[in-house]
Amino acid sequence: MNISILGISYITEYVIEKIINYSDNIKVFSEKNDYNFENKYKSNKSINILKQNTLEDQVEKISKSSDVIFLLSESDPFNSFSYEKIINNEPNKKIIMYLNDKDIYEMYKEKNYSVITYLDLENYDFSYLVKE
Amino acid sequence: MYIIISGMNNITINLAKKFISDGNEITFIGLDKNKAEEIEKDIGFVTVLGNSYNKSTLIEAGIERANFFVASNMEDEINFLSIKLAKHLNNEIISICLVNKISNKKNFSGEDFDFALEYDEIISDTLNSFIANKFDQLIYTNTDNHTEIRVISVGNDSNLIGKTLNDIDLSKESEVIAIISSSGSISHNLSNTLNPLDKIIIQSTIIYKNNE
Numbered sequence: 001m002n003i004s005i006l007g008i009s010y011i012t013e014y015v016i017e018k019i020i021n022y023s024d025n026i027k028v029f030s031e032k033n034d035y036n037f038e039n040k041y042k043s044n045k046s047i048n049i050l051k052q053n054t055l056e057d058q059v060e061k062i063s064k065s066s067d068v069i070f071l072l073s074e075s076d077p078f079n080s081f082s083y084e085k086i087i088n089n090e091p092n093k094k095i096i097m098y099l100n101d102k103d104i105y106e107m108y109k110e111k112n113y114s115v116i117t118y119l120d121l122e123n124y125d126f127s128y129l130v131k132e
Numbered sequence: 133m134y135i136i137i138s139g140m141n142n143i144t145i146n147l148a149k150k151f152i153s154d155g156n157e158i159t160f161i162g163l164d165k166n167k168a169e170e171i172e173k174d175i176g177f178v179t180v181l182g183n184s185y186n187k188s189t190l191i192e193a194g195i196e197r198a199n200f201f202v203a204s205n206m207e208d209e210i211n212f213l214s215i216k217l218a219k220h221l222n223n224e225i226i227s228i229c230l231v232n233k234i235s236n237k238k239n240f241s242g243e244d245f246d247f248a249l250e251y252d253e254i255i256s257d258t259l260n261s262f263i264a265n266k267f268d269q270l271i272y273t274n275t276d277n278h279t280e281i282r283v284i285s286v287g288n289d290s291n292l293i294g295k296t297l298n299d300i301d302l303s304k305e306s307e308v309i310a311i312i313s314s315s316g317s318i319s320h321n322l323s324n325t326l327n328p329l330d331k332i333i334i335q336s337t338i339i340y341k342n343n344e
């Protein structure tokens with residue numbers, strides 16, 4: 001299963017630990033370098049960290065080559081707009097979006113989007129998404 | 133009309149000047165404190181500092197009573213989320229969104245996006261005319277005798293210009309009370325032709341549906 005993670009935020013490591021046993025092909029895309037993160041995973045062959053200068057322009061292309069997408073950047077506007085871009089092209093794509101702002105999270109939750117926030121991370125089961 | 137503009141830049145400042153000259157009320161939302169001070173000195177109206185995709189900022193700006201929300205930031209993703217939240221807080225509001233990248237335009241097509249305009253359309257008179265032509269405001273409702281009073285504005289490009297009230301297809305339950313010209317004079321001579329920025333005050337009987 002090909003899993004793509006867009007953005008490195010403080011929950012990216014948390015999510016990786018939850019899904020790493022289900023995939024040997026996890027790509028992490030980011031516009032910035034996070035050396036602590038890169039050092040932690042550089043010896044792990046299942047995880048490939050890719051720097052993209054204009055990630056917003058690559059979202060649809062990355063999605064098409066992925067089975068599951070995690071939108072985990074620190075930017076709520078980036079995550080929510082990327083979600084829209086993906087579902088407009090692939091309405092049935094398996095996708096999870098992280099939202100930092102509680103009000104925005106609740107708005108999307110009401111609309112039945114697949115969203116997570118720091119408040120409910122521990123209660124969220126990612127395995128159903130990433131199991132083959 | 134009350135218009136909230138997200139994004140403090142030369143485009144929106146020029147737009148705001150036009151909106152105000154047409155009698156609208158404006159509030160800006162943005163993060164640039166220096167720009168906010170410059171705006172207040174220049175045209176003297178209200179700015180709210182903050183992100184327009186933040187609920188508290190939108191409420192402080194008066195989103196719940198606003199008629200229009202214009203998202204005109206230079207980043208599409210900020211305009212996108214700002215309009216989503218603005219519509220969530222006030223589903224009656226009419227949203228107008230600047231689309232910076234043409235390739236993104238298809239993503240502004242959902243029910244939350246009433247109008248997605250490109251840069252050329254924002255800086256032209258398209259937006260200003262659109263808002264001026266949409267002025268239809270309920271100002272009074274009397275539930276005892278089932279009447280309401282509305283104000284309809286004649287926009288700069290309105291198809292009402294040059295017509296008399298007899299030419300307008302008002303419902304039989306409606307009655308024109310007066311016409312206020314752009315200079316502020318009030319006329320009860322309903323055979324006069326309408327001019328840009330005239331305001332028509334109408335009293336109507338409310339027709340309730342059977343199940344109401």
